[in-house]
Amino acid sequence: MQLIPYIISQTKLPESSVKNTVELLNEDATIPFISRYRKERTGNLDEVQIGDIVKYKEQFEALEKRKTAILKAIEEQEALTPELKQKIEAAQDLTLLEDLYLPFKKSRKTKADTARQNGLEPLAKIMMSQNASDLESVAYKYIKGDIASAEEALEGARHIIAEWINERTDIRNNIRHQLARFAMISTKAVKSKAESDEAQKFRDYFDWEESLSRIPSHRLLAILRAETEGFIKYKITIDDDKALAKIEDRIIRSNNESTEQIRIAIQDAYKRLLLPSLSNEALQDAKSKADEAAISVFAKNLKQLLLGSPLGEKRILAIDPGFRTGCKVVCIDAQGGLLYNETIYPHPPKNDTLGAMKKISSLSEAYNVEAIAIGNGTASRETEAFIRKIRFKNDIQVFVVSEAGASIYSASKIARDEFPNYDVTVRGAVSIGRRLQDPLAELVKIDAKSIGVGQYQHDVDQSKLKKELDVVVESCVNAVGxxxxxxxxxxxxxxxxxxxxxxxxxxxxxxxxxxxxxxxxxxxxxxxxxxxxxxxxxxxxxxxxxxxLDDSAVHPESYAIVEKMAKDLGKKVSDLIGNKTELQKLNLKKYCSETVGLPTLQDIIKELEKPGLDIREQAKVFTFDQNIKSINDLKEGQLLPGIVNNVTNFGAFVDIGIKESGLIHISNLSDTFVSDVNAHVALHQQVIVKVLDVDIPRKRIQLKLHK
Incomplete structure (x- = not known):
């Protein structure tokens, strides 16, 4: 199959759209550029559809590269027949390709290899013909060298037969089918480690069994992490008797002395070769799907975080709160430049509340502060309460800002290059202030994996995670401008x-x-x-x-079109900016050409109506319930304001102003069935929640979304 038909078979997109998109990709065009400025060529495909084309294009190219390597390897063994070559070239997935290559793989010496060296392959063929009447007598003929008895000869022949069975694509696919439908994953605790404090977070999996095909991504990743850390053991099982019966149905055709030998070989092939290999393959497939689900959650969360509400170019006083080491305070200008830094000690043990108040008050006046940003880490609530007691001369808004990843940034080369003469505490406070001004501009400085919005991000395929997150960051940056x-x-x-x-x-x-x-x-x-x-x-x-137009999303290649529009209306280009009345007078079909169609022209008009409009909402002030200081203050039935600080496939975590975040399980997001958490809540969304249960010993809080 060729590239274009392959992509079409996977995406179901029109041939012209796929063909033109592939051409653009081969010209090194990016996904944001293609989706925004080449709509006519792609048939108005969006970023997701173009991303799918990129994914399947890469899959096809990887498949073709593997085919070339396999064909070369088999050809070097002088074992490539025209029939095998045709099968390899026709293969449309890596699994089939690797099955075809299996008999030719250069690996460690097997039991079957040893048997062949001892001259037992003819005996194996006699047995597989299932026609021999006196098998023991036949086996005696092969007693020579390392083979000392008929039984040893039969055993060696069985090893060869087991390898043949293992290499049969139809049998492997049948076992795969059973694993895909019926495999169970079960776990048991490692007794020597089960009582340790570190093991307790995995205690739900000390004795667990579940269908491998239905296990949620977060649960599988948790089990695999627990196994990696040595707290549990897991195994993958199916109905062995059923699997063996299906193999026998494909091989056994008679009932004689050879039949029993073949049955023994089938059992050996299944237990020693097929099941270990294919159950591991099934687990890896499940892990791959779990990775995709987890990466998808992370990507959605990251997008919401990057497109978080900016306050804009305002003068900010930012505070990185702390107790013993004090609160690091910085003043930054509207462009994020550092103007001043100071440390105050309003909390224990120094309790210099009055001095800290005077300092904050004087700084707010001296630098014309328009807003205050407080990091949401240690001492955040206490610092917020302290700040709200100050009577400012001007109307200053107070925001609590997520510190996620701020410590990573403050110790990074980027931060050192920006602020070579300041320590990590100053850099961290500046980052908190800049996040309020523009979350996107500040967060792109941090490795997206370090932001910590998702589930088990360190357990998934790291290359796939990085690739997906880079796509998200690129998409967000280009969407905003x-x-x-x-x-x-x-x-x-x-x-x-x-x-x-x-x-x-x-x-x-x-x-x-x-x-x-x-x-x-x-x-x-x-x-x-x-x-x-x-x-x-x-x-x-x-x-x-x-x-x-340089301050708009209108591409320079379309400036001439806008100039013609202005000329036709008897106006200057500047007169069209924001002038919806004049723009509506235009007959867009007049400006269509071979390369520019209505989709592009409609985008141009939309942009001229509101040039440079930020797609993000502006930041809003939020206040936690001041009566809730710790988990001990929570009671069932309370209604509390909160901010969603993480979204997973099984629910959303909510910051209610204390150290522990509460969980809204997916079943508590609505009174009706919920299939997608993101359809009900978004990262950093301000919500009202109801307290359902408080488990103080385990520090767990169960919440319900209050409509």
Whole structure:
């Protein structure tokens, strides 16, 4: 099968859409660019559909690469027949391909290899013909060398037969089918470790059994982690008698002396070769699906986090709270630049509350502070309560900001390069303030895996996780757009077509030559050519540019169309910006061409109506229940405000202002059946929850979403 038909068979998308998208991908176009600016060529495919084409294109290419390697390996053994070559070339999945290659794999010496060296393959063929009448007499003829008896000859022949059975694709597929439908995964505790404190979080799995095909992703990943850490043992089982019977039905055709020998060989093949290999394969398939589910949850959470509500370019006083070491305070300007840093000690053991109040009050006046950002870690609630007691002269909003990953950033090379003369506490506080201004711009500086929104992110396939999260970050950055004159190299690196090296070059050029006055100026940046400009220009914004379209999502390649629209209306381009009345007068069909159709023109009009509109909602102030200070203050039936701080497949965790987050199990998200947690709650959503149960010894809180 060729590439295009293969992708179509997997995606069910139109041939022209797939063909043109593959052409664009081969031209190094990015997913955001294709979905936004090449709608006519793709048939208006969205990012998800284009992402699927990318995935199956890579799968096909990996399959073809493996076919080439296998064909070469078998050819070198001088064992490649025309029939086998045809089968390999026709294979459409890796499993079938590896089954075809199995008899030719170079591996350690097997029992069957030893039997062949002892000249027992003819005996195995006689046995498999199931026609021999006096098998023991036949076996005596093979007593020579290392074979000292007829029984040893028969045993060696059985090893060869077992290997033949193991290599039969139809038998392997039959066992796979049974494992896929009926396999059970069961666990038992390792007694020597079961009583340890570390083991208690896995105690639900000390004696567990469940269908492998139905086990939720989080449960399988938890079991595998518990096994890796040595607290439990697991095994995969199916009905052995049923599996053996199905193999016998495919092989045994008579009832004589050979039949019993073949039955023994079947049992050996099943227990020694087939079941261990294929049950492990089934587990890996289940693990792969669990990984996909967990990665999907992580990706959705990350997207919601990155697209979190920004406060915008405001002057911020940010606080990284603490008790003994004090609260680190920084003042940053509207662009996130550090203006001042200080440490205050409003909490025990120093209790310098009055001095801290005076300092915060004076700083807020001196730096015209518009909002205060408080990290949500240790001493957060106490610091928030302390800040709310201060009477400011101006109306200053107070926000509690997630610290997830802030410590990773503060110790990173990026942070050291930004603030070489400050320690990690100052960098961490600056990051908290910047997160309030623009979560996306700050969070892209951190390895997405370190943000900690998801389930078992360290247990899934790390390369797949990184790849998926990079796609999410790229999508979010390009959906929002980037200010060319203020963006960090980290943020610019995710712009379509730019990448880390060009991003660094842009920042260096900006530092040396000053702010860019228009989009096309980036062509002066070293090594930034026409292709990178084409891919990235539409996602870059230049505020107060000579051409107002430079601060919009209208691509430079479409400027001439907008200019023609303005001319037809007897207006300047600047007169069309935000002028919905004039824009509605246009007959868009007049501007269609071979390369530009209605989808692109409609996008242009939408952008002109609200140029540079941020797709994110603005940040809102949130206050926890001030009477709830610890888990001991909780009572069943209480209604409390909270913020969703993690979403999983089995429910959502909610920060209710204390150390422990509460869980809204999926069954408590609604009075009706819930299949998708994300359909009911989103990360950082402000919610009202009802306390259902409080388990103080285990520090577990069960909640219900209150409508």
């Amino acid at each position: 980037v200010n060319l004159n203020t963006a960090s190299a980290s943020l610019l690196s995710y712009v379509s077509g730019i990448g880390p090296k060009l991003a660094e070059n842009i920042v260096n050029y900006r530092d040396e030559h000053g702010a860019f006055s228009e989009r096309k100026d980036i062509k002066k940046v070293p090594r930034l050519g026409d292709k990178a400009f084409e891919q990235g220009a539409g996602f870059l914004r230049v505020k107060s540019a000579k051409n107002p």
